[in-house]
Structure formats: C-alpha cells, structure tokens
Amino acid sequence: MSLRLYDTGTRSVRGFEPLNPPTVTMYLCGDTVYAPPHIGHARSKVVFDVLARWLAFSGHEVVFARNITDIDDKIIMRAAEEQVPWWQVSQRNIHDMRRAYDLLGLAPPTVEPLATAHIPQMIELIQRLVDKGHAYASGGDVYFDVQSLPEYGSLSGQRPDQMVETERTDPERSKRNPLDFALWKSERPGEPAWDTPWGRGRPGWHLECSAMVTTYLGPEFDIHGGGTDIVFPHHENEVAQSHGAGDAFARFWLHNGMLNLGSRKMSKSLGNTLLITELAKRWRPAELRYYLVAPHYRSSVEYAEELLDESAAAYRRIEGYLVRAVELVGDVEPAAEVPQGFREAMDDDLGTPQAMATVHNAVRDGNAALAAGDKDTTVRLVGELRAMLGVLGLDPFASPWVDQGGDDSRLREALGRLVEVTLDQRQQARARKDFATADALRDGLASAGVVVEDTPNGPRWSLGDG
Numbered sequence: 275m276s277l278r279l280y281d282t283g284t285r286s287v288r289g290f291e292p293l294n295p296p297t298v299t300m301y302l303c304g305d306t307v308y309a310p311p312h313i314g315h316a317r318s319k320v321v322f323d324v325l326a327r328w329l330a331f332s333g334h335e336v337v338f339a340r341n342i343t344d345i346d347d348k349i350i351m352r353a354a355e356e357q358v359p360w361w362q363v364s365q366r367n368i369h370d371m372r373r374a375y376d377l378l379g380l381a382p383p384t385v386e387p388l389a390t391a392h393i394p395q396m397i398e399l400i401q402r403l404v405d406k407g408h409a410y411a412s413g414g415d416v417y418f419d420v421q422s423l424p425e426y427g428s429l430s431g432q433r434p435d436q437m438v439e440t441e442r443t444d445p446e447r448s449k450r451n452p453l454d455f456a457l458w459k460s461e462r463p464g465e466p467a468w469d470t471p472w473g474r475g476r477p478g479w480h481l482e483c484s485a486m487v488t489t490y491l492g493p494e495f496d497i498h499g500g501g502t503d504i505v506f507p508h509h510e511n512e513v514a515q516s517h518g519a520g521d522a523f524a525r526f527w528l529h530n531g532m533l534n535l536g537s538r539k540m541s542k543s544l545g546n547t548l549l550i551t552e553l554a555k556r557w558r559p560a561e562l563r564y565y566l567v568a569p570h571y572r573s574s575v576e577y578a579e580e581l582l583d584e585s586a587a588a589y590r591r592i593e594g595y596l597v598r599a600v601e602l603v604g605d606v607e608p609a610a611e612v613p614q615g616f617r618e619a620m621d622d623d624l625g626t627p628q629a630m631a632t633v634h635n636a637v638r639d640g641n642a643a644l645a646a647g648d649k650d651t652t653v654r655l656v657g658e659l660r661a662m663l664g665v666l667g668l669d670p671f672a673s674p675w676v677d678q679g680g681d682d683s684r685l686r687e688a689l690g691r692l693v694e695v696t697l698d699q700r701q702q703a704r705a706r707k708d709f710a711t712a713d714a715l716r717d718g719l720a721s722a723g724v725v726v727e728d729t730p731n732g733p734r735w736s737l738g739d740g
Contacts, residue, residue, distance in 0.1 A: 277328075278290060278621060278622060279526055279624070280528065280623050281526045281528070282505060282527040282528070283428070285431070287623055292496050293496055295334070296333060297334065297335045297336075298336050298337070299492070299497070300491075300495070300496060300499065301483075301491055302318070302319070302339075302498075303340075303500040304340045304341045304343065304386070305342060306349065307342060307343065307344055307368050308351075308364075309352070309367060311371050311375070311549070311550055312549050312550065313550055313553055313566075313577070314532065316550055316562075316566060317530060317533045317566050318501050318530050319378075320378060320563060320567060321624075322338075322499045323379075323381055324624065324666060325499075325528070325624060326381065327381070327664070328624065328665050331612075331665050337385075338384045338385075339383060339385045339491055340383040341386070341387050341389065341482065341486050341487075342371075342386060342387070342388050342389065344364040344368065344389050345360065345466060345477070349363050349364055360465075361466075373551070374549075374550040374551055377550060377559045378550065378562060378563050379560070379668075379673075379674050379675065384490075387489070389486070392482070392489060393468045396481050397471070398485075399484060400416055400458055402519040403515065403518050407419075407422055408423060408514075408518035411472045412450075413448065414461070414472065414475060415456055415460050417449050417455065417456055418455050418515060419451070419454055420434065420455075423518050425517065429506075430505050432510075434453060437453055437506070455478065455507065456478040457477070457480075457481045458476070458481070459477070479508065480507070480508055483508075483512050484515040484516045484521075487523075488516070488521055493521035493523070494523065495524060496526060497524065497527075498523075498524035498526070498527050498528070499527075499528045499529070499530070500528075500530075501529060501530055502529045502530065505527075505529055528571075531572050533574075533575045534577065553582075556582075556734075557582055557586050558589075559674075560668060560670065560675045561585055561586035561589045561590075563667060564588060567626055567667070568585060568588075568626060568630050569627065570624070583734060588634070590690060591634075591637060592634070592663070592668070592670075595641055595644075596660075596671065599640060599655070602647075602649065603653050606656040607657065609658045611661065612658060612662050613632055613658055613662070615628070615635075616662050616665075619631075619632060629665075629666070630666075633659065633662050633666075636655050636662070637659070639655060640656070643655060693724055696718070696719055697715075697726070697733050700712045700716060703715065
C-alpha cells in the first residue's frame with residue numbers, strides 16, 4: 275500500500291503522490307514567539323517531524339519549511355507589558371523554542387524563515403492581489419476582499435453567512451465586509467513599521483505564511499500542515515490570498531488534533547499551558563515524545579499525568595529490552611526495512627497507534643528470544659526495532675537520546691530498576707505499618723537526588739534539580 279493521507283480540503287483520505295518525485299515539499303505553520311512553547315505546540319511539531327521522517331525513510335527527499343512569526347499583536351503587547359523592544363521578546367522566545375524542540379528530538383526543518391525577513395515578498399504579494407481586484411486600501415490598511423473570491427470558505431467547509439468576524443477594526447478603519455481580513459496594518463505609535471506603497475505599517479498574520487511558503491517551496495507544493503484550531507481563519511485566509519494571487523498553493527492539507535487540558539485546548543492566550551522545559555523535569559524528553567507520538571495525529575489528546583506515566587513506562591519497556599539485547603549481541607545497526615505491519619500502519623494516514631503496537635509486539639518477541647538465548651532472532655529484532663523507532667524519533671541509541679544530558683542509556687536503565695526495587699520495598703514497609711523503614715528508604719532516595727511523590731495511583735519518582 276502506498277501512502278494515503280487525510281486531506282482537509284477534500285475531507286477524505288487520498289493517495290499521496292508528490293508533485294515532483296522523489297522530492298516532497300512540506301510547510302508547517304510555526305510558533306508566534308511571544309512566550310516559550312508548551313506541550314500543545316509540541317504536538318503539532320512532533321506529528322510533522324514523524325511525517326517528515328517517514329517520507330525520508332520511504333525514499334523521498336523532504337524539503338521542510340517551518341516558519342517563525344516574530345512580529346504580531348501578541349508580541350507587541352508582551353513587549354509593552356515588559357517595557358522592552360518587541361524584537362527582544364521575539365529573540366528570547368526563539369531561543370527558548372529551539373531549546374525545547376531540540377529537547378524533544380525534533381529534526382531541524384530544511385528552512386526556518388522569520389516573518390520580518392520577508393517583508394519585500396509580502397509587499398509583492400499584496401500588490402498582486404490589489405492588481406487582480408482581490409484587495410483594497412482603506413485608511414492606510416490593506417484588506418482582502420472575501421466577496422471577490424467565490425471559493426472562500428471551501429477549506430473549512432463554511433459558508434460566509436456561517437463565519438464570524440475574526441479581526442476587530444477601529445471605527446475609523448472601514449472594511450467593506452466584516453469578514454475582510456488585514457493584509458497590511460497601518461503604523462501605530464510605538465509599533466514597528468516598514469515602508470510600502472500604501473504607507474508605513476506591518477504585515478497581517480495570514481499574509482506572512484503565504485509569502486514565506488511560496489518563497490521557499492514555490493507557487494504549488496505538496497503538504498501544508500497545522501493544528502485544527504487554525505483551519506479557520508488562518509489557513510482559510512492563506513488559501514484565499516494565494517489562490518487570489520494565482521498560485522495553486524497546497525495540494526494536501528493536514529491538520530493535527532489538539533492537546534486539551536480539562537477539555538479545553540491548551541493555549542498561551544487561555545493561560546492553561548504546560549511548558550515543555552517544566553514537564554521535562556518530571557518525565558524524560560523521550561517519554562514526553564512517546565506520549566505525543568502514540569495517539570493518532572488527528573485525534574484530540576487529553577493531558578493527564580496518568581497518561582504520561584503510562585507513556586513513560588511503555589518507553590522504558592522498549593528501552594529496557596534494547597539495553598538487555600545489546601548486552602547479549604553487541605551493537606546492531608537499524609535495519610534497512612521495517613516490518614510489513616509497521617509500514618502498512620504508517621502508510622494508512624500515519625497510523626501511529628497500530629505502528630506502536632507492532633513495536634511492542636517486537637519487544638514481546640524479543641524478550642522471548644532473549645530468554646531462549648536466541649542471538650540470531652535478537653539481532654534481527656533489534657535492527658527492526660531501531661528502524662521503527664528511528665521513524666518515530668524514539669530510538670534510544672540514536673541522537674539525541676543516546677547523549678542527551680550526557681546520560682548513558684544503560685545507566686538510566688540501571689537507575690530505574692534500582693529505584694523501582696527501592697519503591698517496592700518502601701511500599702511493603704508501609705503495608706506492614708513500618709513507617710520508620712519506609713521514611714528511611716524515601717530519605718535514602720532523596721539523598722541520591724531522587725524525588726518521590728505519593729499519588730492516588732502509587733508513588734511517582736523523578737530526578738531533582740540538584
């Protein structure tokens with residue numbers, strides 16, 4: 275079976291063939307850098323990192339662009355709150371973003387363009403839209419005229435009468451239609467501004483992506499990705515701008531489901547976020563990545579510590595088997611091919627739950643082979659496992675996990691076993707009401723830098739900051 279992907283534009287799973295094989299061109303809407311990234315941001319980045327890895331493993335040359343929005347209303351507001359220049363907010367959060375995504379093992383995109391580095395391309399795109407009658411100037415602003423494009427709403431499946439205005443406009447700044455959106459915003463006191471034929475100002479959010487993606491991937495490209503939360507208005511408006519300018523734009527639209535906290539989308543603007551760097555103090559980054567990879571990318575995921583604990587335990591089972599296997603047979607390189615079940619799962623709209631089941635079946639078979647002392651089977655299974663885990667970005671013997679923080683995987687496995695044995699002894703002591711022994715065992719772990727937290731689901735341990 276060849277790769278099939280769910281395309282939001284057609285609302286169907288379609289066979290994927292690149293425009294110019296073997297090259298695949300892919301664009302992902304990146305972060306607006308007014309705050310450090312949270313685990314909700316990471317879900318989208320991990321999903322499309324896995325897609326890029328699978329395409330590359332399948333023989334494609336992937337050209338992957340992921341932008342950075344480094345000028346935006348929220349960045350300007352944050353700068354005003356902190357009383358610092360807007361660019362200082364952007365640069366600080368770009369640094370934090372890259373550090374967090376490196377932590378999660380994201381391969382760097384082919385290109386990571388900054389919005390502010392592409393102002394000339396944005397101005398050129400606006401001019402094309404004005405010339406074609408799809409945009410108009412009003413009081414120094416420039417708006418896209420949605421009524422000029424009959425197809426508007428096709429990506430999100432909405433009629434104009436179902437849509438709501440997404441941009442507030444000052445009374446003196448008139449739009450022809452409440453749904454018209456800003457391509458260019460006129461200069462305001464204290465805000466950054468660039469010269470254009472329509473006056474000084476700065477770009478609208480939607481304009482940035484259309485200009486940057488065509489700069490690096492051309493007027494027609496293979497895949498455009500993002501979260502379901504930005505199908506409308508952002509992606510709908512990207513389509514309008516680009517089609518209005520005469521560009522074919524994206525052939526496939528892929529959207530990942532949201533990561534929710536208390537049934538609400540995790541969002542910096544809602545204030546219900548969990549920073550990646552904070553979570554990495556309680557769970558190893560590879561375990562966080564497992565948690566993000568395991569569900570199907572189009573499903574919504576509920577944040578729960580119990581689910582993260584389950585993901586951590588599942589990853590440790592995989593890691594533990596590989597460590598024991600390599601102790602028996604020595605280093606084994608990843609196989610050139612993956613098992614058929616894994617390939618079929620990944621080709622079926624990136625079916626990571628089924629792919630992960632194949633991984634765990636291989637671990638089960640591997641443990642049986644280890645128990646039997648079957649070295650040939652062990653070598654084969656380790657190679658296949660490393661190939662599968664490499665696609666998922668979870669191979670414990672590959673970068674960054676093998677050298678992240680200078681840890682050795684064998685030492686991590688040994689530490690985990692020792693801590694679990696100690697916690698079992700502590701639980702037994704508590705069961706017989708020998709609280710002095712239980713406290714002594716916990717204090718001993720604390721002296722070694724292991725923090726124990728008692729929860730309704732049993733003790734949870736993590737490494738302290740010291």
